[in-house]
Amino acid sequence: MTGSEETPSFRLAYVPGVTPGKWVRIWNERLPDIPLDLVPVTAAEAPDILRSGGADAGFLRLPIDRTDLSAIPLYTETTVVVVPKDHLVAAADEVSVEDLADDILLHPLDDTLDWERPPGRPAIERPATTADAVELVAAGVGLLVVPQSIARLHHRKDLTYRTVTDTPESRVALSWREDATTDLVEDFIGIVRGRTVNSTRGRAGATADPKDKRPEKGGARQKSAAAKSTGKSTGKPAARSTGKTTGKTAGKSTRSRSGGPAAAKRGKPRRRS
Secondary structure, three states, X not given: OOOOOOOOOEEEEEOOOOOOHHHHHHHHHXXXXXXXXXXXXXXXXXXXXXHOOOOOXXXXXXXXXXXXXXXXXXXXXXXXXXXXXXOHXXXXXXXXXXXXXXXXXXXXXXXXXXXXOOOOEEOOOOOOOHHHHHHHHHOOOOEEEEEHHHHHHOOOOOEEEEEEEOOOOOEEEEEEEHHHOOHHHHHHHHHHOOOOOOOOOHHHHHOOOHHHHOOOOOHHHHHHHHHHHHOOOOOOOOOOOOOOOOHHHHHHHHHHHOOOHHHOOOOOOOOOO
């Protein structure tokens, strides 16, 4: 390596609520010589980070403008409402949107849920961030509907959350720029999709031992078994049915004609004295 060459690295963006730890761990095990740099971003700026090359790939929340981005949806989150612990909602296991109709529902500017119309009564102003909205919930100003991982991220001892039905759900996806699908991006896609290190797809699969790709699985073995059952073989001609026996059968036949062990030669009789 010359002094002008740089060690390759992989930059992974992720939005609040997503925990990429397990995928990072697998990356470090499989590609220990290529560092993975985590880039925390907001949900709103994640697509632009990928487009500008600020990250090679990223975990973001759908929907997004996918004109020049590829995306693999990974999972869908439960939607919850964050409330003070002494609120009536805290006494239920889950609530519906209609149950929240009389409450003030905070709708932050960085909201990730794709509402046609936010439920409840609107606040006078929209909070700038979800973190600001959580502070307002704690102050008793209103309630907040968010993906469950966001509620966990902003956990407070004086707040709790409950599942809300009939609401939009947040989908988390792995995304990258279409014209920048590098070998490292393919490697990370394979990790996220659960491919093993010997998978036939992706760069890791290309370096697998060719012996592991032998086509002899069912056809060749069945053909060999069929050859044995019909007397045919790839190396030895089948015995002719001429009345003569071969192999072990021939050995038995010869032994029986010669008398076998029981018909061994007798010695001369001993003279009587």
